Amino acid sequence: MTLSENDIRAVRARAQLLDAPAADVLAVTRSVAAIQAQSSPAARLAVRVRSRGLTTSDVDASRAVARTWLMRKTLHLVPAADLRWLNRLFGPRNAQAGQGRRRQLDLTDELCEQALNHLQDLLPGKALTRQEILDGLAGNGIALDAKSQAPAHLLAYAANRGLLCRGPDDGTEPTYVLLYEWITEDDTPDDPHGELARRYLTAYGIATAEDFGAWSGLPLGVCRKAFDALELTPTSNGFALRETDLSASSCPPRLLGAFDTYLLGYRDRDLLLDPAEAKRVNSGGGMIAPTVLVDGRIAGVWYTKRTAKQTKVVIEPFAALTRTAITGLESEVDDYGRFLGEPAVLVS
Structure with missing residues (x-):
């Protein structure tokens, strides 16, 4: 098929x-x-x-x-x-x-x-x-x-x-x-x-x-x-x-x-991850970074910055994200904070 x-x-x-x-x-x-x-x-x-x-x-x-x-x-x-x-x-x-x-x-x-x-x-x-x-x-x-x-x-x-x-x-x-x-x-x-x-x-x-x-x-x-x-x-x-x-x-x-x-x-991740961005996800030493998934494809990486009041989820997209994707990721960040039991906010 x-x-x-x-x-x-x-x-x-x-x-x-x-x-x-x-x-x-x-x-x-x-x-x-x-x-x-x-x-x-x-x-x-x-x-x-x-x-x-x-x-x-x-x-x-x-x-x-x-x-x-x-x-x-x-x-x-x-x-x-x-x-x-x-x-x-x-x-x-x-x-x-x-x-x-x-x-x-x-x-x-x-x-x-x-x-x-x-x-x-x-x-x-x-x-x-x-x-x-x-x-x-x-x-x-x-x-x-x-x-x-x-x-x-x-x-x-x-x-x-x-x-x-x-x-x-x-x-x-x-x-x-x-x-x-x-x-x-x-x-x-x-x-x-x-x-x-x-x-x-x-x-x-x-x-x-x-x-x-x-x-x-x-x-x-x-x-x-x-x-x-x-x-x-x-x-x-x-x-x-x-x-x-x-x-x-x-x-x-x-x-x-x-x-x-x-x-x-x-074995081959090209369908999911643009080879040109592969090193941003896998920088070596077996490390695989936290990633942003949009429409089934890796669209960026993310990390957190914690302060006394909240956790900032910082997204680094490989290309500009649509408003729909950003709205979806805002919901993801809300759920991430709920899961951890701490306030979280999206930063992009």
Whole structure:
């Protein structure tokens, strides 16, 4: 089926819930397959823009979702019932891929195994911060430099091995919990690769196996096989699930947070982002700036300036915005302030 670029963007935006917000945190996370969550504030904003009436505390308090290192060795927020099977899918691969870096940090296989044994004694019934974990390990003869990358890589390794996952944030500090205590559900599918591909296409609307590989980090051969097992409709720029409605109207203006999944799901982002503006969004080092979405296309970047009285949301558009787009973004800023519980005003 031949679709225009505007049609493709509309289908993708709808798949991402950017035109029809969900009612709760789980519904958002389930619909978009996974939310990149190495930045907790950014993950909260990913939920805000795809939901209706939620607040930051709603996101933080939800036990229906959980965080661990999954796709591309990066922290993701996923439905709690999916964390175990996703961890079995990505954990061994991530642990193997990180072995060289662990050795550079003097995290030998022997030391890691000793640390994991001690973590099983430290964590039962608790949610500990990184520093509390380091103090506990030091008390057992395993001293790690808190200013180095060794603690982060050790905790990621423990998560990849299925021992722990992220727990609730303690203020701005994340905590870690035993996975088997925190996650009691396990909805393991018969075909994990096929199920992940199905969820990916549900979340990203129209895409290719190469896009799936870029998003997941899985080998291209695995991704193609998973796509081949699905009932797909060929379209412009890729494939859609057979049941996907390929008619959609353009979504309203949106404020996307940093690392938003709308951009991270495709190997080629040219349809969503003008290549001439790409460096303003991705300046390097894996950073993806908060962006302005107009008619399904990235139309600018934004940031905040906080004062004692209010938060200013400063928009830097790539080109002049229409009055309709500005009005829509004013509504977005109002909702952003409501979500955070602080007054917010648009500055452009």
